[in-house]
């Protein structure tokens with residue numbers, strides 16, 4: 233990030249700490265999830281939410297009192313692909329409060345109309361244009377800064393700053409604004425921990441994007457904001473009030489998930505050196521490594537839905553309005569679907585993981601996320617020969633209950649010679 237020496241809020245803001253707190257301090261939730269799955273595919277829990285209650289971090293946040301957790305791959309897929317009986321509207325109560333109305337909380341037919349509008353910009357073919365110019369250039373700059381050192385912590389030095397810079401560039405934001413953009417993004421994402429802080433960040437980001445939108449309305453450029461301004465739904469252009477929420481959604485959707493998934497990919501390979509060697513020797517294995525890392529340690533453990541009508545799921549009755557937590561993490565480790573599900577194995581079969589969700593809301597940015605992970609892994613293998621976990625590192629591990637990734641990833645490698653790339 234561009235450093236700030238002045239008295240601006242960015243000068244004292246530590247986004248890494250914010251993200252570490254957000255992840256939750258749980259080392260391994262998978263035995264618990266496996267225990268639930270073995271017991272029942274749909275767990276019904278009454279939550280305690282009084283002042284200081286276990287599940288609320290902020291008194292002003294909306295309260296959820298009754299929760300159905302889905303842990304099997306089959307039922308998770310069933311819920312995600314049925315957006316008539318399982319609505320996404322509950323996202324309006326949480327993340328929607330700070331972002332405004334986004335496609336994440338819309339149901340049919342509104343959802344298709346709005347998603348179609350932005351989907352074009354995220355097609356694999358369109359994204360290829362950013363592969364070298366934005367994504368490759370961003371990775372190159374970050375690696376340049378430490379390639380000569382022979383050691384690094386790949387989280388603060390590589391995976392953390394990477395996707396926020398990519399999104400800032402895709403949106404066409406000036407480089408001088410990146411530190412402010414990073415602070416506001418991370419404060420927005422912390423919505424369930426600090427409600428007021430997230431609302432304040434949302435207001436500030438709205439003002440910030442307002443200026444960018446006004447500028448792009450006058451001077452169209454080759455960036456995503458300009459594309460959104462020119463897009464049409466039902467023959468009419470989007471208003472500023474429709475563009476803001478989408479821009480705000482890109483921050484949590486595109487920044488935090490990708491930073492964590494890239495970190496998990498590197499951790500998976502570094503902690504399984506035989507598989508790292510195999511990928512190094514055969515780059516054709518890169519896509520397999522990416523899919524297995526996403527399955528094994530999904531950065532986002534859970535998505536939510538509400539039942540639109542009374543429904544039975546896995547033999548468990550769910551009332552209309554029932555709140556569902558679909559555990560993507562548990563589904564990805566369902567032994568009914570994957571042999572030895574807890575093992576990281578890039579050579580496994582077992583089919584599509586649910587890390588990007590499924591059905592109508594399946595991740596709009598999945599091609600971008602895969603592209604970012606691919607460019608990052610190839611660059612790391614090209615530029616950091618002999619890459620390995622630092623033998624002196626203290627207990628590298630993945631943690632988190634809501635979001636998951638390693639808090640640190642200290643590595644060693646053969647330093648690049650002067651000017652060598």
Ligand code: HEM
Nearest residue numbers: 335336485486489490493535587588589593595596597601
């Ligand atoms: C590895 C990285 C990523 C993961 C694991 C991930 C995961 C997900 C999941 C699980 C959903 C579905 C939510 C639901 O069904 O309620 C989703 C939706 C979405 N994602 Fe991602 N995502 C990633 C990267 C990205 C990126 C890079 C972008 C864009 C820059 C993005 C944009 C979106 C958007 C806009 C939606 C809403 C789609 C809709 O509601 O129709 N995601 N993502």
